[in-house]
Amino acid sequence: MLNLPRRETAPITSPYEQLGLTDLPFPLEPFLDPYNEDPRRNGSIYAQSPVQQEIEKFERLLIRPGDFSNRAKIATLWSAGPDTAGRGMGKTALLRFFQQRVNSDWGQTQFNGQFFAVAIYVAFQDQVDRRWMEQLAWAALVDTCRNGVLDVSRAALRREMLTDDQVATVVDVNGETDWRRLLDNDVIAANGISATELDDKVEGQLLSDHVEREPARALATGTFEEYLRSLRRDGNLRPYYIPRDTRGLDYSRTLFFNDIVRYLRSSGFAGGYLFVDDIENLTDQMARRHRNEFVKEFGLCTVRPGYAATQYGFFSCVLTTHHQSAVGIAQAWADAGLSAMARLDPGAPTSVELPMPTQAQARAIILAHLDHYRADAGDGQSIKPFTEDGLQALVGKSQHPRALLSSAAHVVMRAVENGLIAIDAVAVEEALSGAVSAPTIDHTRDLT
Numbered sequence: 001m002l003n004l005p006r007r008e009t010a011p012i013t014s015p016y017e018q019l020g021l022t023d024l025p026f027p028l029e030p031f032l033d034p035y036n037e038d039p040r041r042n043g044s045i046y047a048q049s050p051v052q053q054e055i056e057k058f059e060r061l062l063i064r065p066g067d068f069s070n071r072a073k074i075a076t077l078w079s080a081g082p083d084t085a086g087r088g089m090g091k092t093a094l095l096r097f098f099q100q101r102v103n104s105d106w107g108q109t110q111f112n113g114q115f116f117a118v119a120i121y122v123a124f125q126d127q128v129d130r131r132w133m134e135q136l137a138w139a140a141l142v143d144t145c146r147n148g149v150l151d152v153s154r155a156a157l158r159r160e161m162l163t164d165d166q167v168a169t170v171v172d173v174n175g176e177t178d179w180r181r182l183l184d185n186d187v188i189a190a191n192g193i194s195a196t197e198l199d200d201k202v203e204g205q206l207l208s209d210h211v212e213r214e215p216a217r218a219l220a221t222g223t224f225e226e227y228l229r230s231l232r233r234d235g236n237l238r239p240y241y242i243p244r245d246t247r248g249l250d251y252s253r254t255l256f257f258n259d260i261v262r263y264l265r266s267s268g269f270a271g272g273y274l275f276v277d278d279i280e281n282l283t284d285q286m287a288r289r290h291r292n293e294f295v296k297e298f299g300l301c302t303v304r305p306g307y308a309a310t311q312y313g314f315f316s317c318v319l320t321t322h323h324q325s326a327v328g329i330a331q332a333w334a335d336a337g338l339s340a341m342a343r344l345d346p347g348a349p350t351s352v353e354l355p356m357p358t359q360a361q362a363r364a365i366i367l368a369h370l371d372h373y374r375a376d377a378g379d380g381q382s383i384k385p386f387t388e389d390g391l392q393a394l395v396g397k398s399q400h401p402r403a404l405l406s407s408a409a410h411v412v413m414r415a416v417e418n419g420l421i422a423i424d425a426v427a428v429e430e431a432l433s434g435a436v437s438a439p440t441i442d443h444t445r446d447l448t
Contacts, residue, residue, distance in 0.1 A: 018419070020385055034099070034121055047361075049361070050361030054094065062098075073302070077354070092278075102117055106152060115271075118264065128240075132282050134252045137253045137257065141252060149269075158202060183222065271316070295332040295333055357399045367381075386424075393425040394411060
């Protein structure tokens, strides 16, 4: 008789319980993916202390709660060391850290309740070989659809079209305010309000703020993602470029740097951040003339007159780069006049450089992951399941964040295979000696 699969109704026992952990605390693939749901992969586990100085410089350059309009409009994020050693040093994790800080309440905490802001993240995991600026803009549109800012903006605009009494009756639930109810047409109708008329009013406001008619209608009705998909024959948002299906890319720069900016401003956003990660995947394969074209287009869209984004100084752009990649675009960057704003140099005033962690800082990275997966939250600040000599042996092998996390995952997995309840220096050396085959155990997550 065939047993059919079914949803789990009880917690799954984790093999890591013997170490006082709910699961493997370290990523098996130590490459950060902001869209991954696993906290080991998406950057939500973050040790601030190893990069506190760099965080503070980032804040001085780009946050500036009391002087927001004069924040840096272009900044670069580097890691110490040559190109290959600079990978996996935590640049993406730092961008993710600030993106979460800003987008958790759209800047209200970050900017002391003075105004709203948004952080939009763009990354290219594969090499891009054509229409570089258009693909960057399309990627930004995709993140804008995914990060929730369109919904909160639409709710704010709907609120402005209602009276105070109407808003109160819609959003109040047993004395608690739930702004999401402003987006629920059934709730709107139950309070005697026409959702169609409400959308028409929002659209009218957007048109008066110079958003083009088609995107204005899609934004007002909450169907902007569907509108983007309609610009592609395959109906998909990714990959960003499809040969012979480029209508979406034809509109992407105007949609993002004009229409989205005007929409966000109309709903009350004062500005935002455009984080462009892995810039080398855009530039490394370019011929010289293409680099010149891309950098000029980048300047046009982000700092030079021509788009709403530049007219209002809406975005601060942060690029992550490596020394080798920077050398490749340095001449084009200078020719476009961008060096005067942000010199391509890790020592420049507009640059933030992440150093190689010390052993003490590497230790903090390990403990942040362990604390997130402790079965007993009261064990926080301890080094369990490591002994002191075991933790020292681990961080002594390598302080490079990517290599460190990979080694830590291997050590903990091996300890479980060997039935250990503590991990000492001998266990670390044995796991990392290369004398044993890679562990193969079940990594089923505890679903509690």
